[in-house]
Amino acid sequence: MEQWYRTHVDQIEQYLSACFTEDRPWQALYTAMRYSLLGGGKRIRPVLTMEFSRIVGGNPEKALPFAAAIEMIHTYSLTHDDLPSMDNDDLRRGRPTCHIRFDEATAILAGDALQAAAFREVLSADLPEDVRCRAGLILARAAGEDGMVAGQVLDLAGETKPLTAEELEQVHKHKTAALIQAAATLGVIAGGGTEAQIGAASRFAKALGIAFQIRDDILDFEGDVAQLGKPIGSDVESGKTTFVTLYGLDRAKEMLQEQTEAAKAALIGAFDDIDGLLWLSDWLLERKY
Amino acid sequence: MEQWYRTHVDQIEQYLSACFTEDRPWQALYTAMRYSLLGGGKRIRPVLTMEFSRIVGGNPEKALPFAAAIEMIHTYSLTHDDLPSMDNDDLRRGRPTCHIRFDEATAILAGDALQAAAFREVLSADLPEDVRCRAGLILARAAGEDGMVAGQVLDLAGETKPLTAEELEQVHKHKTAALIQAAATLGVIAGGGTEAQIGAASRFAKALGIAFQIRDDILDFEGDVAQLGKPIGSDVESGKTTFVTLYGLDRAKEMLQEQTEAAKAALIGAFDDIDGLLWLSDWLLERKY
Numbered sequence: 001m002e003q004w005y006r007t008h009v010d011q012i013e014q015y016l017s018a019c020f021t022e023d024r025p026w027q028a029l030y031t032a033m034r035y036s037l038l039g040g041g042k043r044i045r046p047v048l049t050m051e052f053s054r055i056v057g058g059n060p061e062k063a064l065p066f067a068a069a070i071e072m073i074h075t076y077s078l079t080h081d082d083l084p085s086m087d088n089d090d091l092r093r094g095r096p097t098c099h100i101r102f103d104e105a106t107a108i109l110a111g112d113a114l115q116a117a118a119f120r121e122v123l124s125a126d127l128p129e130d131v132r133c134r135a136g137l138i139l140a141r142a143a144g145e146d147g148m149v150a151g152q153v154l155d156l157a158g159e160t161k162p163l164t165a166e167e168l169e170q171v172h173k174h175k176t177a178a179l180i181q182a183a184a185t186l187g188v189i190a191g192g193g194t195e196a197q198i199g200a201a202s203r204f205a206k207a208l209g210i211a212f213q214i215r216d217d218i219l220d221f222e223g224d225v226a227q228l229g230k231p232i233g234s235d236v237e238s239g240k241t242t243f244v245t246l247y248g249l250d251r252a253k254e255m256l257q258e259q260t261e262a263a264k265a266a267l268i269g270a271f272d273d274i275d276g277l278l279w280l281s282d283w284l285l286e287r288k289y
Numbered sequence: 290m291e292q293w294y295r296t297h298v299d300q301i302e303q304y305l306s307a308c309f310t311e312d313r314p315w316q317a318l319y320t321a322m323r324y325s326l327l328g329g330g331k332r333i334r335p336v337l338t339m340e341f342s343r344i345v346g347g348n349p350e351k352a353l354p355f356a357a358a359i360e361m362i363h364t365y366s367l368t369h370d371d372l373p374s375m376d377n378d379d380l381r382r383g384r385p386t387c388h389i390r391f392d393e394a395t396a397i398l399a400g401d402a403l404q405a406a407a408f409r410e411v412l413s414a415d416l417p418e419d420v421r422c423r424a425g426l427i428l429a430r431a432a433g434e435d436g437m438v439a440g441q442v443l444d445l446a447g448e449t450k451p452l453t454a455e456e457l458e459q460v461h462k463h464k465t466a467a468l469i470q471a472a473a474t475l476g477v478i479a480g481g482g483t484e485a486q487i488g489a490a491s492r493f494a495k496a497l498g499i500a501f502q503i504r505d506d507i508l509d510f511e512g513d514v515a516q517l518g519k520p521i522g523s524d525v526e527s528g529k530t531t532f533v534t535l536y537g538l539d540r541a542k543e544m545l546q547e548q549t550e551a552a553k554a555a556l557i558g559a560f561d562d563i564d565g566l567l568w569l570s571d572w573l574l575e576r577k578y
Contacts, residue, residue, distance in 0.1 A: 024435070024439070025443060029434060080397055080398075080401060083394075083397065085392065086397070105372075105445055106442075108369055108374065111401070112365075113438040114434075115404050116404065116433030116434065117429070117434055119426075119428075119429040119433075120426065120430055123425045123429060124426055129419045130418045133421050133422040136408060137409065137413055139408075140412060144409055145309060145315075145403075145405065147405075149318065149398050149402040150402075153315045153318040153395075153398055157317070170314055174315075
């Protein structure tokens, strides 16, 4: 991992570690929220927020509440997706999932509270009111009934029937790409970028989000429990449609390459100083982490 | 029900009925959200938003997105509270609960999406950015880890052990009063009221919220399934601490009276034209609906 990425991650981890630490009668809620939020991961979404804020000339520290909000939304979605009535996963990043470590009610409530906390973070950031308001609205749309939650509904529906190529794209456009797009655009907005830069960041992040999902499908097919922290080939076993089951492994790898190139192309001309983001795109592609 | 209340309710129902009606591939999500959101109820929270907006000189129609947001948060909380791992209720207002009518995953996701939609409503309202931003932040705090969700955590913990008077107050201050306070203050903010009026609305709503909960405990003790849409004396049966089990029925009725008087007192001097809100307080007290 390159130093710039590590620097962003350190700041994000430090910020998140300071959340939900007060002494409260509802300690159990805070404990579960922190358990989910501080469970590791690459922090790619908040890193995008920080880096886009930096490359448009902003101070990344000012973007920290936006970055934290994105990670809180992502974490809540994982916590709920893992529940028995959804994906029913016992492990996440090699640790028991929230409902296994605590119980179902606690996992549901921790997710609910993380979602509200995300909006609290965005709306109380040390940035102008119009910036906070716009960022909050982008986040609400990305997370909500026409964004991430829609994607999870389509994904669950896809477990009981084969999906077409178009349907599979709809799943990932909503389930994965929408929040990654919000992460990138919130960075541009926090840093005071132009409308053209917001558009470019959104295109970059959409392609990266799809690439990210194709990579996940390939890893699931090829991967092992040590790398992903979840059982081998679980998608194939469940009969779920993935980029690999739909297109085959070779074509999926080509598509991963194509999406990654599309992501990188979106940056050119819109921003200076894109070396970090270009490296990041390759890093995701090449699975060197 | 008085005409002014009915007028607000009609506007709110009309506004909510128009939500989540577009034709989408994730129709199932919209259907579940609408099922929960349009399941009736007195709509007391959004009515407070509309009425407080009106009495500080605002146009209640402008406050509709705030009112809708409050009802969406309330609805999501009921949908999640009813889940098997929480209160495990099959009936709500005489109808099957969302997870019974659909399934658990759908109920969790409908709730998640309603929460995001609430913030979308507030942040996209036709009101100045500073008003939207402040309202969104108040809503996030009221709904989140130090507000409504904290109350539900305390409430669930109270099912396995007797609560002290202080603990019971903490439950209802967070679980019920916080969102009712947000409903009232969002109305004042939407209508352009003063800081003193925001404070007075908050005090009114806090007392009303506690009164509301005491009334619920009394109704549960005395009530019948036709009136509440849930089984008789379910709190007593489960050994749960309520105002009635803690203080006895007579004292609980006195406390209900005291809180209602406190609510009414908070209005005097802060607002003109409080007849509607005074009537509302009595209406809740006297159970004439």
